Amino acid sequence: MTSSKPSYIIVGAGVFGVSTAYHLIKKYPDASVTLVDRDAFDADSRVAASWDWNKVVRADYDDIVYCQLALEAQDVFKTDSLWKPYFHETGIYWMCRSEYAQDVVDNYKKLGRKADLSAVPIDEARKMYGGLFDDADYTDVKEVLVNKTSGWAAAGDCLRAITRKTIELGVKYVKAEVATLQFDDHGRCCGLRTATGDTLTASHITLCTGAYTPKLLELSAESSGLMDLRAGPRIVAGGITTGLTQLDDNSYERFAAMPVGVQGYTAKTGPFIGSLPPTKDRELKWWGQTIFRNVQEVLPGRYISAPPAEPDYAQWKVSAKLKEDIDHANNVFYGRKGASWKLEKHRICWDAFTTSSDFIISPHSASEGLYVATCGNFHGWKFFPVLGKYVLQMLEGSLPSQLAEKWAWDRERPDPVLNPDWPRAEMKDLLDPVRTSRL
Numbered sequence: 001m002t003s004s005k006p007s008y009i010i011v012g013a014g015v016f017g018v019s020t021a022y023h024l025i026k027k028y029p030d031a032s033v034t035l036v037d038r039d040a041f042d043a044d045s046r047v048a049a050s051w052d053w054n055k056v057v058r059a060d061y062d063d064i065v066y067c068q069l070a071l072e073a074q075d076v077f078k079t080d081s082l083w084k085p086y087f088h089e090t091g092i093y094w095m096c097r098s099e100y101a102q103d104v105v106d107n108y109k110k111l112g113r114k115a116d117l118s119a120v121p122i123d124e125a126r127k128m129y130g131g132l133f134d135d136a137d138y139t140d141v142k143e144v145l146v147n148k149t150s151g152w153a154a155a156g157d158c159l160r161a162i163t164r165k166t167i168e169l170g171v172k173y174v175k176a177e178v179a180t181l182q183f184d185d186h187g188r189c190c191g192l193r194t195a196t197g198d199t200l201t202a203s204h205i206t207l208c209t210g211a212y213t214p215k216l217l218e219l220s221a222e223s224s225g226l227m228d229l230r231a232g233p234r235i236v237a238g239g240i241t242t243g244l245t246q247l248d249d250n251s252y253e254r255f256a257a258m259p260v261g262v263q264g265y266t267a268k269t270g271p272f273i274g275s276l277p278p279t280k281d282r283e284l285k286w287w288g289q290t291i292f293r294n295v296q297e298v299l300p301g302r303y304i305s306a307p308p309a310e311p312d313y314a315q316w317k318v319s320a321k322l323k324e325d326i327d328h329a330n331n332v333f334y335g336r337k338g339a340s341w342k343l344e345k346h347r348i349c350w351d352a353f354t355t356s357s358d359f360i361i362s363p364h365s366a367s368e369g370l371y372v373a374t375c376g377n378f379h380g381w382k383f384f385p386v387l388g389k390y391v392l393q394m395l396e397g398s399l400p401s402q403l404a405e406k407w408a409w410d411r412e413r414p415d416p417v418l419n420p421d422w423p424r425a426e427m428k429d430l431l432d433p434v435r436t437s438r439l
């Protein structure tokens with residue numbers, strides 16, 4: 001039974017969930033707020049996309065809404081002592097094959113934001129940063145966006161620190177796998193059931209479950225009979241590979257102060273590829289260009305994309321083909337400079353995608369009391385400091401209409417053909433061949 005005082009369960013302790021819990025408990029210090037996640041927040045390995053060595057933090061968006069939102073988040077990273085230790089203002093070096101650079105520069109202007117950024121001609125750009133990107137692939141590149149005020153964050157460390165802070169402020173953290181949502185006789189969402197059979201109840205249930213969201217809704221639709229709970233084409237789980245190399249002393253000296261590197265492509269040629277500056281363990285990172293679904297039968301006759309069923313999403317089982325994707329990324333950024341590097345620590349990271357790359361921060365239209373806040377679309381981490389502010393506005397019905405429409409559960413969605421990051425490949429086509437032994 002739920003009491004008349006609002007209470008909150010947030011499923012998923014990635015950036016959407018933790019930011020929501022943080023903003024809720026800051027605004028309502030006496031509120032009952034519970035974060036539920038299958039992994040402990042300080043576990044050595046987690047499935048969350050938000051849990052990572054590092055993430056790009058930039059406001060370099062051609063969509064002015066995300067440009068503005070990212071600037072708001074960066075202001076927190078740069079001024080708030082809780083967030084500051086995790087942000088590194090190294091700059092970004094973005095090889096653009098469209099009008100992207102100019103669009104970003106224009107957006108900063110429109111927002112009246114002064115920053116050290118410009119669209120630089122290729123010949124001039126190649127000489128910057130000691131020529132680190134001189135060997136990169138510049139085929140079809142029009143110009144290079146250099147923004148000295150962008151950078152990266154130590155993502156896992158930051159997630160752990162902010163989660164710890166929310167717990168100190170009064171949020172309860174429960175480590176449990178959520179099996180299904182629970183509904184009262186009127187179809188109102190009133191809680192959840194865990195895989196071990198425990199039940200948790202609250203007046204507001206918010207799903208911040210990333211790539212797992214469509215599967216959880218599918219299972220909850222089946223158990224409740226509320227078929228409209230299903231995500232349908234709104235959300236697709238997509239995976240992508242990352243890889244690291246540990247730099248030797250010589251390379252580290254050269255690369256320690258490098259900016260974030262981005263190879264930007266168009267929807268016709270593929271998703272953008274990134275390379276992040278070395279961490280404190282001297283590990284330089286890439287993400288690959290192959291973004292894939294993993295369509296599987298989650299219930300008899302129900303096929304959707306979801307992370308592999310293993311408790312760790314099989315995230316450390318990376319096939320040879322996907323490792324080649326990281327070799328390719330290394331080559332298009334560093335050419336000869338990176339040719340002898342040993343690429344290791346490969347991981348598959350799962351995120352939730354919409355065709356427009358917009359978040360979903362919205363009441364779920366099929367059940368009162370149920371809310372959805374996720375769909376990072378491979379770019380959600382950088383908004384960590386402010387996501388919860390907007391989720392809270394959504395919960396309280398005060399989200400500005402422009403954002404409420406953009407992030408709605410029910411809205412018109414564009415054809416994914418124009419989205420370079422849309423998961424187009426299938427995981428089964430990328431796996432290692434299964435060896436059969438002859439007896």
Ligand SMILES: Cc1cc2nc3c(=O)[nH]c(=O)nc-3n(C[C@H](O)[C@H](O)[C@H](O)COP(=O)(O)OP(=O)(O)OC[C@H]3O[C@@H](n4cnc5c(N)ncnc54)[C@H](O)[C@@H]3O)c2cc1C
Binds near residue numbers: 176351
């Ligand atoms: C390889 C890669 C690189 C990226 N790089 C960047 C970048 O540089 N910059 C950037 O801004 N963004 C980046 N992103 C995107 C960003 O990481 C994501 O958009 C964001 O972290 C998603 O946050 P989330 O809270 O929605 O999901 P997640 O972080 O995935 O969190 C979801 C949580 O829900 C929990 N959960 C799910 N189902 C259940 C269940 N049934 N029971 C209990 N718990 C459950 C999971 O355990 C998990 O902890 C990248 C993403 C990937 C995959």
